[in-house]
Each structure stands twice: as C-alpha cells, then as structure tokens.
Amino acid sequence: MTDQKIKNMEDFAAVSGISRPTISKYFNDPDSVRKSTRAKIETALEKYDYRPNIYAVNQNRRQTKNIGLVVPNLTDPFFAGFARTIEGLVVEAGYNPLLLSSHGGPEQELANLDSLRSIKPAGVLLAPLGRASLEERVAEFTNEVPTVLFDANLEGIGEAFFGSDNNQSIGLIVDYLCRSGEPPVFFEMKAPINPNAYKRRTAYLEAMERLGHEPHLIQVNGQGWNFEEIGFREGARVLTNQRLPSNTILCSNDRLAIGLLSAAFENGLKVGLEADSFLRIAGHDDHPFSRFTCPSLTTVSQDYEAIAAKSVETVLSLVDSRERLKKREEILFEGKLVMRGSA
C-alpha cells in the first residue's frame, strides 16, 4: 500500500495506466472490461487505496444501488431477524440495504419513507404497520418508488405482497389443538395494529366453525407494541376473573403468549400437556424467545426465509428491469406447526 494520495478517479486512472472512463466502467461492472485491463486495475487497487466517491457516483447514475428496508419495530427480535436475512440477500446481490424501523408508529413510518425518498432508493421493501389512516400516504410513496410489501399486506398498495398464509397456519394449529384436547379460545388485542391480527381472528373463527366448535374471542385492551406487557397484564385479569369456556388458549401472536405464560406462572396456574395442567397455551410466529418460555411455547412458524427470498428477488427484478409489474403479485407462504411443551 503506497501512501501517495489518490483523491479521485482521475488520479487513480493515472497511477493505474488506464483511462478514467474505463475505470468507471470497471467499477460499474468488473466483467465489462478486458481481462488484462481488469488485472491492471486490480493491481493498482491493491497498491493504492481508492474507492469511488459514493456521492458523486449516485449523483450521476440513473439509479442508485440503494434498497430501502423498513420494518415495523426492530425491538421485536422477529423483525430484527427478518431484517437481517433480507439485508444479507440484498448485499449478496450487490445492492446496498438501508434499514429503518418504524418503532410501531405510523408517523415514524412515514418519516422513514420520507428519508428514503431523499436517498433515491432503486427499490424498497416495506413491512407496513397498517394503520388505515395513513395508507394513502404510503400509496403515494409506492407510486414514486417500486415497493414490495412483506409480512403485512395493504390491499392494492405496492407492486407485490409476500407474507404468511394466516388462514392455513391458524387452521393448522386450531386443528391440532382440537385434536389433542379442548378447542381453543382466541386471545388477542381488541384493536390490533397489524393487519395480520385481523386475518388470524377471521381464520380462527372459520376454523372453529369448520370443525363444529363454538368460537370464543377474548379481546383485551392495550395500545402499542408492548405485547408481552399486554399479554401479562390482561392475561392475569382474564385468568383470575373470568371463567373460560376452555382450558386451551390460542394467542394471536407469540409475544402475547409469552406475557400470558408469565401471568399464568405468576398465578400458580400450571401450563402444559401434563394431566395436572390447568391450561394449554399456544401462539403464532415461532418467536425467537418462544423456545425459552416456561414451558416452551407451542406455536406455528412462519416461513420467513421464503418470504424474505421472494421479496428480495421481486424487488430486485423490478429494479433491474426498471419496469413495474403488470399485475400486483401476492403469495402467501404456509406455516409449520411447532410442537413444544405448552400445548
């Protein structure tokens, strides 16, 4: 490494003995130059520490290599894992992911889209919060920038949506619970933020009807994304005050279930499959922590790797083609039953 200062492509072209336009071409695609030239450039690259100024590059390119990635809440390990997987795929494809978290707030979500706007992303992957009032503003954004939705759907918005088949997955676990014991009641928030929650509610009602059981919804109060807290607090109320029509509780998501399990423990109510258990509790999502609850949580895993892969693939193909999809695409991936100790 020589320490002669290379401040721009001009300088680097000089020391490498190649013209600047060719150097530029090389950086846009190393395979687009003759092998012997590439070798010369790479030799120089080892000797001198140079990389193109990203601001100058992006100012002139038709399209940046930036891919925006917006998740509802990074504090939730489920989304953190999702984001990590997606980031990996994006990087692998030679693009530059930019991760933003909406922290559970619709205003923050819009702020995120706004700050993405300013970096002119080639495409965006958005897991929306899904607060009806702001869908319009999100739609505006997706008109400007090719956007693929994942995890939660906003009808008709974006080029495509990839997520879980709540119908199938809830059906799966309701089937299992009915088969192995008393039919479940459904534990959820009264006014959920996330569109999936509504889908799951409906799926539960349908599954119970299909199996000829009386459905029963337990809809608790609570705002925001502190699901464990809500599950704990409201779960304690329900468990101590209310006479439930079943000893089996299916929670709308694992985080509620984690809170509920904690409440059950606190109140000395044994949860599990054993004969002396008072309750069975199941969740949905296969949250990273659900293996470590007491007892470990029976749940449904989402195929988030497939969702991530398909989402990235789709947004990148949009970016490459510089076209929009003729028809909005929508694929729902199936969940898998994860049997553990709690139900």
Add this chain to the structure above:
Amino acid sequence: MTDQKIKNMEDFAAVSGISRPTISKYFNDPDSVRKSTRAKIETALEKYDYRPNIYAVNQNRRQTKNIGLVVPNLTDPFFAGFARTIEGLVVEAGYNPLLLSSHGGPEQELANLDSLRSIKPAGVLLAPLGRASLEERVAEFTNEVPTVLFDANLEGIGEAFFGSDNNQSIGLIVDYLCRSGEPPVFFEMKAPINPNAYKRRTAYLEAMERLGHEPHLIQVNGQGWNFEEIGFREGARVLTNQRLPSNTILCSNDRLAIGLLSAAFENGLKVGLEADSFLRIAGHDDHPFSRFTCPSLTTVSQDYEAIAAKSVETVLSLVDSRERLKKREEILFEGKLVMRGSA
C-alpha cells in the same frame, strides 16, 4: 402544491424569487437568512415540493451530517433498544443516523466500518464486539473518523468510551445476594466475546473476596451470540450433573439467565425466593424480556439512557468542533438493582 416540476435548486430559486446561493444558505441553516427571506422560501416550499439532492449536497459539503451507529447484534432487543434511543437523539440534533449491526461477527463489524467509510460519516458511535485480533483494524478506522465507543470498551481506541460500571453493578448484586441468602456462584461462558464479560468475572471475584466468601466460577462451553441457547443447554448439564456449592447462581448476563431459568423449569427445579425453592438465579442488564421470565428475573439494570445521551453528546461535539479530544474520555455509569422473583 403545484405540480410544476422543480428539479434542482436553480428552479426552486426561480419560483421562490430568491437567489440560489441564498437558498443554499437557508437549507444549511434557516436562521442564517433574514426573516422576510425565510418566509418567502418557506412559502415556496409549501407550494412546490423540493428538497436538495442529498448526493450533490454531500459531495460538496466539507462534512456530511451522517452519524454511523454500529451495534454488535440487532437481534438482541437490548441493543435494538439502545440503537433506537441513540437514533432518536441523533435525529433530534439534526443529524442523520445510519444503523448497522455486526451480527456478532468481527468480519461483519469491519465490513460495517468499511461501508461507513464510503458514506464519509462526520462521526461514528460504535459498540464493538471486542475480538482482540481485529482491534487493530478498528483502531485504524477511528484514526480516520471521530469515533465514540459505548457499551464495550477497547482500551485506548476511539475518542471516548461510555459504558456501565461492571464493578459497581456486579458488586451491587453480589452484595444483595449474599445479604439475602447463600453467596452466588458465577455462571458464564468460558470464552466470552464481549469485554464486559471479563470485567464482570473479575468484579465477581473481587466482590466475593471483599465479602469473605469463596468464589466459584461455572464456565460453560459455547460459541457465538445464542446466549439463551447456551444458557439452556449448558445450564441443564450443570443443574443435573454438577453438585453446586450454592443454591444461588449469578449469570454474566440476562440472556444466559433466561436460558438457565428455562433449563431449571424443564428439570422441575423451582427457582425463586420462596422457602421451597431449589435455586435462586440472577442476571445482569435488565433485558427487555427479563420481566417475563418464570419467575421474573432479578437483575441489574444498566443506565443505558445516560450512556446513550453522553455518547451522542460527545460525538456531536467532536463533529461540531472538528477537533479530536486532547485526552480520551471514559465514564462508567452505575447500574441499579432490579429485584424480582428469581432471587
């Protein structure tokens, strides 16, 4: 909102009736122009949708407004929360945070610093992994870019370090445990990744000595950042095979404790303060999930808000002054005992 297209500052200057250099000045600091001019500009801003091209701006500014933020592992809610707090402070100060996660790998950490380099951040906040072999490369980076370390210290690297006083916090909980029952053994990984783990081990040994008790380290195998998994697996081995010299276990961090609690439950060992409990378990960090373990986890909370505030304040003052600190600063913040059910 008129839809006449404003494509650059020139256009915007035209429609707002102000000269381009003055517009430029306005965007760099709205208060630097006369009130009447500012009013004119802001009126135009409401009418026409224009924002400066960030790439052109950053190409010409002496310094970008970007602040890099690198955390070891976003999948850990503790760091996700930390990051969120820091992001908020950075935005509030008018800077642009860029969040990257090292995913627990030193190579990824270097890759993160490398990709930060290309966006020419004005300053960086780094919570390092602390793998000795790569410290040198991190140090190189901190020579180029003003960097403040937080959470984990690398001796002599960066302009400053702000973190927890492990000595104080471990002392605090060892005191408490000894006062309220049997002196604790210390449960930790044999070869921890994180520098704090070493500090905590030492702090434990010192605290025990100070109180006149025989220390006892349980050092388990395990690689990487799956602390719950390691705590669970190795915890189960220890609890079933080993005769412990105490019924009280202090874990090096909450995530290990969460796994250990799960293992205890699985093996039918009652944890808690009750007379019929077999074990007491305590952790460190006040992890977001530690309220929902069974039983809830007694631990020490880090003053991460203070650490975040001080870190941001310091890096921004470095950025503003465009100077380096004469002397590396180092502040350790005290932890607080969080008494819950497990010990």
Add this chain to the structure above:
DNA sequence: TTGAAAAATTTACGCGAGTAAAAAACATGA
C-alpha cells in the same frame, strides 16, 4: 497477413449543489 469486431481512449459535457468575492440592495438608528 488481413480485416472486422471488440475494447479502450480521448474529448467533452452534465449532474446539483457548496462556496467565495465583489457588487448591490436593504435595514437600522441617530
């Protein structure tokens, strides 16, 4: 050896702003 195709070079312009210097316009208070 030749000749066509492929690749590299030369030249030149554009992108959208920051910034500096000099000139002009404006604000303020006595």
Add this chain to the structure above:
DNA sequence: TCATGTTTTTTACTCGCGTAAATTTTTCAA
C-alpha cells in the same frame, strides 16, 4: 435623511464521476 452594517445577488469556479461520440488500439479468426 444619512451613514453604517447586514443581507442578498451576481458571477464564477469547484467537487468527482457518469456518459456519449468519435477515434484509436487491440484481439482474434479466416
């Protein structure tokens, strides 16, 4: 009203690179 200092305008240059067109060089097969 005038002098003074403050803002704004004008003009012009710079940043580092993408990109296009015309030209030259290289490559490789016939």
